[in-house]
Amino acid sequence: DAMVIQNPRYQVTQFGKPVTLSCSQTLNHNVMYWYQQxxxxxxxxxxxxYDKDFNNEADxxxxxxxxxxxxxxxxxxxxxxxLGDAAMYLCATSGGTSGNNEQFFGPxxxxxxx
Amino acid sequence: AQSVSQHxxxxxxxxxxxxxxxxxxxxxxxxxxxxxxxxxxxxxxxLLKYFSGDPLVKGIKGFEAEFIKSKxxxxxxxPSVQWSDTAEYFCALPGVSGGYNKLIFGAGTRLxxxx
Numbered sequence: 614d615a616m617v618i619q620n621p622r623y624q625v626t627q628f629g630k631p632v633t634l635s636c637s638q639t640l641n642h643n644v645m646y647w648y649q650q651x652x653x654x655x656x657x658x659x660x661x662x663y664d665k666d667f668n669n670e671a672d673x674x675x676x677x678x679x680x681x682x683x684x685x686x687x688x689x690x691x692x693x694x695x696l697g698d699a700a701m702y703l704c705a706t707s708g709g710t711s712g713n714n715e716q717f718f719g720p721x722x723x724x725x726x727x
Numbered sequence: 728a729q730s731v732s733q734h735x736x737x738x739x740x741x742x743x744x745x746x747x748x749x750x751x752x753x754x755x756x757x758x759x760x761x762x763x764x765x766x767x768x769x770x771x772x773x774l775l776k777y778f779s780g781d782p783l784v785k786g787i788k789g790f791e792a793e794f795i796k797s798k799x800x801x802x803x804x805x806p807s808v809q810w811s812d813t814a815e816y817f818c819a820l821p822g823v824s825g826g827y828n829k830l831i832f833g834a835g836t837r838l839x840x841x842x
Contacts, residue, residue, distance in 0.1 A: 617770075653835070653837075655817060655832035655833060655834050656771070656817075656830075658830070661829065703770075703771065705771075710829075715761070715773050715776065716830055718763075718770045718772065720769065721770060
């Protein structure tokens with residue numbers, strides 16, 4: 614089945630230790646998104662790629678970076694995780710960016726910062 | 728700016744009770760609206776969507792939602808809930824950022840259905 618895969622499902626890191634989260638898709642979608650979802654809150658968009666075109670949300674901290682080496686893969690790098698970065702990180706894809714494009718979500722990676 | 732409000736943060740129901748979850752949006756243009764559901768331990772998935780046409784939209788698992796433009800609402804309904812409907816429900820609206828559409832989510836409603 615075509616899907617969005619995230620690895621690992623659970624990630625534990627230490628305060629200030631860089632961490633990379635991975636997302637891959639078999640849907641061949643142009644657009645890949647990264648969301649941060651804290652407990653009992655709505656997912657918050659960090660950034661997205663339309664093909665290789667990177668689009669950062671204005672309020673995304675510089676501590677968060679992303680790479681998309683090819684259509685299938687996208688990575689979220691957190692350069693110096695703080696305690697406030699503990700959250701669920703969701704990857705999503707869509708076939709385009711028009712308003713009627715459904716987004717398909719991965720299962721998420723739960724990040725714990727010690 | 729576009730925004731989505733879900734006023735019920737937690738809802739507790741018994742099986743077979745009827746469900747209505749509120750969603751109000753703020754946007755003056757052409758509206759597309761989504762309801763996503765997140766079952767415990769699972770990923771977000773689309774429940775239903777409204778793009779145009781019939782304002783009463785039917786989704787999976789017996790859910791439906793009605794788009795009422797005059798009230799800026801897109802409430803989710805189900806006539807008889809089941810224990811398996813226990814989940815978190817998010818209403819979402821496409822917004823615009825940097826020339827690209829993105830999804831703006833409401834805060835979510837956590838539904839617990841007791842047998």
